[in-house]
Amino acid sequence: MCGIVGGVAERNIQEILLEGLRRLEYRGYDSAGMAVLDASQKIERRRRVGKVAGLAQALVDEPLAGKVGIAHTRWATHGAPTEHNAHPHVSNDRVAIVHNGIIENHAVLREELIQLGYPFVSETDTEVAAHRIAFHLDSGADLLAAVQRTVAELEGAYALAVISLADPERVVACRNGPPLVVGFGIGEHFVASDVQALLPVTQRFxxxxxxxxxxxxxxxxxxxxxxxxxxxxEIHTSGLSAGATDRGQYRHFMQKEIFEQPYAISETLEGRVHSERPIAPGILGARAEDILPRVSAVQIVACGTSFHAGLIARYWLEGIVGIPCLVEVASEYRYRKHAVLPNTLFLTLSQSGETADTLAAVHASRDENYLARLSICNVPESSLVRESELVLLTHAGPEIGVASTKAFTTQLVALMQVVLLLAQYRGVNSEKLQSFRQQLLHLPSLIEAALKLDPVIMRLSERFVERGHALFLGRGAFYPVAMEGALKLKEISYIHAEAYPAGELKHGPLALVDADMPVIVVAPNNVMLEKLKSNLEEVRARGGELFVFAEAGVSLDDGPGMNVIGVPSGAGALTPVLMTVPLQLLAYHTAVFKGTDVDQPRNLAKSVTVE
Structure with a gap:
């Protein structure tokens, strides 16, 4: 959500800032802008509603020339997505500012500043900060002191980057919530919301x-x-290259990331699965040997796709390890009191590690009687990782598409590693543990096989283009898989989709079923299969059309109202991971046929860094 990039360079900074904005597009935004201190010591600014490409064209028409500047992609909160609300905002033509987050006391500060004679031209909370910094500059402070004094007056979550004619050789930035990274060059230095924005100019952060x-x-x-x-x-050297965020041969980042899943899962398994002990305890950090034997319950907290991963892991933790597991959405968890079971491990999941509600839940957990905090995350330098005693990194690599794919499946693989670690300490039968180990090792090849369904699913998805609604069904651990499938379809195709446990059909959703309501079903070959088949017949009896993703060995045939897509078998307890892949492909191809913006769906942000 929103993106900041800024810096002080030895060369014209326009193209550095513009490329940084392109690399931040995945975060979600509705306008973009840039401000540069030019050679005549004026702040020159360009802003456009819409994509970074629009700003790029504006810069072709009217280039900016200067070595100090800031740029921004905005996702509207206060004020509509218009050019006068786009960042950067200026005060008296001598201070320019970009801002991520929300300044909660902006209304009070605005009234004070109006009384002091500062003119407002936008509806944003950001302009308050610009004028407040100008006020402190007018009072005799230099830019650093002016920002420090302003920060002390602000309430809320925010990251700021500021330039000023008063100090034309510097950028001052700050963080209180949304992430901010500092990049080190040779004779030039930068700030940004994400490492990826700065990879073309530095790998030191x-x-x-x-x-x-x-x-x-x-x-x-x-x-x-x-x-x-x-x-x-400490300065860290990133292992990412500038090319890590290129689409390559693929039409969209989401497509690329779907097809990267066998490799990403292999990377997440690398060095962690052993023949003697299926999982090495050291993968969670030095304190794991002390903490894990004491765990007798798990509380999982996450948002969005990560929440669905947690729901699947609950079945594994209770079914394999035999300990209670609670799963809750982070935005709900942080606002209620909790009865914490003794020796409960607090487990959080986040692709970015900067999700505001998840971080707030971690902070809240410190006031409660949890044994320890474990985070599963894809970004080693993230706030979530730094806040947790135990850490398990996924190795999905950069995920640019807003709709999460490989981050989800690698989270599930990491969660199974945690499950097996706990199972080892609980004395679970070694033959069972070895079976799960084999399932993990076999999973990448099974996902490769599932990806070969792509042409079949692409043809099938054409039939969803004119549909306005869809119902997803699953039972047991496959109900969260159905939830994830529904989320993907609604995120990128804008088709209203919802998921239900198949056994709940008669308790309401059946009223919606008719010839215009496609029903997508996840059908593993397990003990619930016969009950699931009964649910399918309930749909057919009402004239509904079924699209069934059936594991090999499930005896279902195509026919009137029944479309069966066979999915490879052999994943065992990890079948929910495997079954997710064709649902990702269904959502992707439906969105492509509908002509929506697959990688940057409307109104959504990749990293939700504010409430």
Whole structure:
């Protein structure tokens, strides 16, 4: 959600900022803009509603020339997506600011600033911060001090980057919630919302903590804590290359990421699965050997797709390990009191590690009697990783498409690794553990086989283009799979879709079933199959059309109202991971046929860094 990039360079910074914005497009946005301090010591600004491509064309028509600048992709919160609400915002033509997050006390500050004579031209909360910094500059502060004083007055979650004519050789930035990374070059330094934005210019980074302010100059950077003291921070070298975020041969990032899943899962298994002990305890960190034997319950907290992964893991934890597991949406968890079972492990899931509600839930958990916090995350430098005692990284690689695919399946593989670790300490039969180990190792090849269904599913998806609604059904651990399938379809095709446990059909959803309501069913070959078949007959009896993704060995035939798509078998307990893949392909091809923006669906952000 929203993206910041800025810096002080040795060269014209326009193209650096523009490429940074392109690499932040995955976060979701509805306008884009840039401000540069030019050679005549003026702040020049370009803003456009819509895609970064529109801003790029504006810069062709009217280029910016300068070595210090900031840029932004905005996702509207306060004020509609219009050019006058787009960032950067300026104050008195001498301060420019970009902002992620929400300033909660903006209304009070706005009234004070109006009384002081500062003119407002937007409906945003951001403009308040611009004028407040200008106010402190007018009071004699330099840019660093002006930002520090302004930050002390703001309430809410925000990241800011500021340039000013008063200090034309620096960018000052700060973080209180949304992430901000500092990039180190040679004679030039940068800030951005994400490492990916800066990979073309550097692979050396450090990460701001909440409450910190960074002073960025050509000759170096200084980081200051909330109390004003200087902070020393380690510099990390990223293993990502600038090409890691290219689409390659694929039409969309989502398509690429669906087809990368066999490799991503193999990477998430690499070095973690052993013949003697299926999973090495050390993968969670040095404290794992002390904490894991004491775990007698698990609380999972996550949002969106990660929440669905947690729901599947509940079946594994209770069915394999035999310990209670609760799963809750982070935005709900953080606002209620909890009865915490003794020795409960608090487990969070997040692709980005910057999801605001999940981070807030982690902070809330520190006031409750949890044994420890374990995070499963795809970004090693993220806030979530730094907040947790135990960490298990997925190795999905960069995921650019807003609709999560490989991050979801690698989370499930990581969750199974946690399940098997706990099972080892609970004395689960070693033959069973070895069986699960084999299932993990076999999974990448099974997903490769499932991806060969792509042409079949592409033809099938044409039949969804004119549909306005869809119903997804599953039973047991496949109900969350159905939830994930429904989420993917609604996210990128804008077809209203919802999921139900198949056994709940008679308790309401059956009223919706007719010839215009496609019903998508996940049908594994398990003990619930005969009951599921009864549910299918209930749909056919009402004239509904079924699209059944059936595991090999399930005896169902195509016929009137019944379309059967065979999915490979052999994944065992990991079959929910395998069954997810054809649902991803269905959503993808439906969206392509409908002509929607697959990678950047409307109104959505990849990383939700505000409430």
């Amino acid at each position: 450090t990460f701001l903590e909440n409450g910190e302010v960074v002073d960025v100059r050509r000759d170096g950077i200084d980081i200051y804590a909330r109390d004003g003291r200087r902070v020393e921070r």
